[in-house]
Amino acid sequence: MIGIAVDAPMLESAAGSDPGALVAQHAWPLVLPAGASPGQDLRRIVQVPLGESLPHLALAIVNPLTDPDPRDAVIRDRSKRHVMYxxxxxxxxxxxxxxxxxxxxRARELAQLKSDFVSTVSHELKTPLTSIRMFAEMLEQGVAQGDAQKMARYHGVIVQESQRLGLLIANLLDYAQIEKGTRRYTPSRQSIGQLAQHAVTTFETLRDPDGQRNSIEVGVSDEAVRTEVEVDxxxxxxxxxxxxxxxxxxxxxxxxxxxxxxxxGLAGWIRVRDHGPGIxxxxxxxxxxxxxRAPEAYRSGVEGTGLGLALVKRHIEALGGTVEVESTVGQGATFTIRLPRVQEVA
Known part of the structure; x- marks a missing residue:
């Protein structure tokens, strides 16, 4: 066991005459196994107050079986203590x-992530803006004039891309407010079942009506419809x-x-499951x-800013809830939001 000791001259200065007196006064064992017997390789730590003796701090090895008096070992052991020190x-x-x-x-990793984020956000902003501008110009030039179906489609794309852009901007603003500590919430009592159904309906309006889309299967229990949560x-x-x-x-x-x-009995929950590659x-x-962003996102070319899940977690935790993920590689992933339910006072 390593012990702490000080040079004898400093001890003499602190103790007056007997350097061992100061060591004996302040030295004590920290580790000493029960039932110790001669022949065992035991060690004891000797400590002294540092104070003015700090410049002469050294380390020594003390064996209580061969050195019953720690003062002798501390003062005698000069070569070992410098090596140990x-x-x-x-x-x-x-x-x-x-x-x-x-x-x-970690700093380099964070800098690289931020650099990738700026590049990704630039692309994510440019894509919907390009679509909005293109279809708006086509309407302005009369390309769809006289074709009600085509005009409705062009208008639909503009609305859809505007909503997509709005969600992205909302995420960016939320992140900025959270980082500055200025994000404020306006809680009110809501049915967790109705919240989920509203989110699904809103999501459907954000998707390209002419593109290939996942079907969304929604199951809301009667208990969830009756369960209220206090949330924004x-x-x-x-x-x-x-x-x-x-x-x-x-x-x-x-x-x-x-x-x-x-x-x-304690919470309402919303669970979203996909059938993708898993995590x-x-x-x-x-x-x-x-x-x-996970390596799979880069390999598959999936777009995203890397903020979505981070914001989900920070928002839900700020509201007193939790977010969990369960996933098996090759079998998709399930994300669960849990929010404490309002407890009625009897």
Whole structure:
């Protein structure tokens, strides 16, 4: 066991005459196994107050079976203590260097994520704006004049892309407010079943009516319809929209999205399940980080900002709820929002 000792001259200065007196007064064992017997390789730590003796701090090895008086070992053991002191200093420096290296690596990772985020957001903003501008110009030029069906389609694309752009901007503004600590919530009593149904209806309006789309299967229990939660309605709807958008991106257009809503004695819950590639266990904690996008997203070319799931988690937790993910690779993923139900006072 490593012990702490100080040079005899400093002890003499502090104790007056007998350096051992100060050590004996302040030294005590920290580890001493019960039933110790001669011949065992036992060690005892000797500690002294640092104070003015700090410049002469050293380390020594004390064996209570061969050195019954720690004062003798502390004062006698000069060569060992300097070696041990140097070793301990080296370990401390190595640990400090490891912390710095890890911190630098995390800083580089965050910088890269932010750089990717700026690039992704630029693309995510440009895509709907391009569609809006193109179809607006076509209407202005009379391309669809006289064709009611075509005009309705052009108008539909403009509305849909505007709503998509609005959701993206809402996510960006929310993130900025959360980071600054200025995000405020307006809670009111809501049926968790109706919240989920409203989110699904809103999501349907955001999707291309002419494109290939997942079907959405919704199951709402009677208990969920009767269950009220105290939440910011718009925030919960936006959280469910983000989960639905995530499911649509990764689930494949040929696979349904399953939405189930239920309640128990303590909470109401909304569950969104997709039938996509699933999320490896190592990725499941990371997907809720700001800017993080799983490797599968890059490989498959799935668009996104890396903010959706992070905002879901931060919003729901701010409302007193939780967000959980369950997934098996190759079998899709299930995200569950749980919100505490309003408890009626008898």
């Amino acid at each position: 140097t070793s301990a200093l080296g370990i401390a420096l190595a640990l400090g260097l490891l912390v710095l290296v890890r911190g630098a690596a 309605r718009d925030v919960v709807v936006q959280a469910v929209l983000n989960l639905l958008a995530n499911a649509a991106k990764y689930g494949g257009a040929e696979n349904p999205i399953e939405v189930s809503v239920g309640a128990d 490896p266990p190592a990725e499941q904690a990371r997907i809720f980080r700001e800017f993080y």
